[in-house]
Amino acid sequence: MHESAVRAVPGLPAAVLFDMDGTLIDSEKAWDESLVGLLRWLVGSDTADLAPEARAATLGGSLATSLAIVFREAGVEPEPELVEQGRRRLVDRTGELLTQGVAWRPGAQSALRTVRAAGIPAALVTNTGRYLTEMALQQIGRSNFAVTVCGDEVPRGKPAPDPYLRAAELLGVPAGECVAVEDSPTGVAAAEAAGATVLVVPCEVAVPAGPRRVLRESLVGLTPDDLAAVMHRVRAGV
């Protein structure tokens, strides 16, 4: 490794914890398609569509939450066997779309390189299950992360703090010393509940301002100093 790559820079976060869907890759488009496909299968119509508010409510949430929302929208009783069939359809279709490759979110690929070059440990912290995450990691690159935590590997997914707390634990750093990068209100809530500072790069829905978060239009041009500034702004309350 290049000498400058491991130089400690004062004020940098102990680690950067990246959300996946909508933050690093535009996989929410794949979920758009698979969730509507599930709804159409449930109601038996090729033209049914998911209401925008219902789709927005699934953003950044767990698979179980998304399934519950689609069943509710379809007006179909969530019998366990049918939910399991629906879960399989959703995962299979999303997996197909992910293996075809999805677009990077603007600046995400270079942000990963920047964090790595600065010697800051990175984690992938996603509500998506391990099976689909592994498919996405073929594109994103496992080597970008010291650890990866998936939604099916913790007791409670986001908006609970569990995935973020688990990532910090695996990295051996306090969550409060980390910057989380998130795109959705659900993900931001999880990161904040874990005590992390949050860099918010909204994707599908707007995220309101808050004391532990700094909003940024995208990850384009993100520098290590920007990450230090995020922590500083939150601590200073500015």
Ligand SMILES: [Mg+2]
């Ligand atoms: Mg997300």
